[in-house]
Amino acid sequence: MNAYRWSDLAVGMNHEFVASFNEADVADFERISGDINPLHTDPVYAQAHGFQSTVLFGMLTSSLYSRLVGVYLPGQFALLQGIDVHFHFPCMANETLSVRGEIVYLLDAPRRIEIKASICNAERKIISKATIWVGLHD
Amino acid sequence: MDNLLNEVQNIFRNVFDRPDLMISRESSASTVDDWDSLNHINLITAISKAYKVKFALGELEELKNVGDLLDLLHSKIKSK
Numbered sequence: 614m615n616a617y618r619w620s621d622l623a624v625g626m627n628h629e630f631v632a633s634f635n636e637a638d639v640a641d642f643e644r645i646s647g648d649i650n651p652l653h654t655d656p657v658y659a660q661a662h663g664f665q666s667t668v669l670f671g672m673l674t675s676s677l678y679s680r681l682v683g684v685y686l687p688g689q690f691a692l693l694q695g696i697d698v699h700f701h702f703p704c705m706a707n708e709t710l711s712v713r714g715e716i717v718y719l720l721d722a723p724r725r726i727e728i729k730a731s732i733c734n735a736e737r738k739i740i741s742k743a744t745i746w747v748g749l750h751d
Numbered sequence: 752m753d754n755l756l757n758e759v760q761n762i763f764r765n766v767f768d769r770p771d772l773m774i775s776r777e778s779s780a781s782t783v784d785d786w787d788s789l790n791h792i793n794l795i796t797a798i799s800k801a802y803k804v805k806f807a808l809g810e811l812e813e814l815k816n817v818g819d820l821l822d823l824l825h826s827k828i829k830s831k
Contacts, residue, residue: 720799722808723792
């Protein structure tokens with residue numbers, strides 16, 4: 614885990630990591646969120662509606678933005694203040710997802726970081742884009 | 752200064768997502784619904800970006816109402 618302090622941060626700092634979600638992760642998210650929409654849970658339904666298989670929950674893939682901020686950029690001292698996510702392309706279980714975030718704006722008072730982030734699949738298609746606002750705690 | 756109040760009022764409306772919000776120099780966190788600490792950060796961020804100015808922490812701590820904010824912002828714009 615990174616533990617950047619305010620004085621360590623600068624516009625242009627970035628971090629990238631890869632992750633994937635399997636069927637068990639999907640089942641866990643369905644149980645935790647209560648989202649039982651068949652597009653995410655029923656392969657027959659998903660295929661009947663034009664998808665090759667069930668589509669990963671957008672909010673499950675977006676949880677990777679939480680990891681980006683809370684573990685890497687800035688890491689331990691992060692306080693997530695807001696996030697604006699837009700979804701561009703569906704993805705399925707077991708796909709390799711690349712998450713990248715870069716600091717684009719620093720506001721000294723009150724201390725706030727603005728991060729532009731995205732999640733891509735192995736073919737570099739953009740799954741989602743996000744703008745994330747983060748403060749730092751002591 | 753009236754123009755500045757109108758411009759800042761539009762920023763308030765965007766941040767608070769209230770198109771009909773009316774503010775005055777006397778408006779403050781105690782008179783505007785939802786003006787909590789996080790929305791205060793959102794507000795200062797939006798104003799900083801809109802006018803390309805930066806505030807010092809001490810300056811922000813001395814603000815009591817919108818009038819103080821407008822005066823501070825006006826001085827920042829003039830000294831650019």
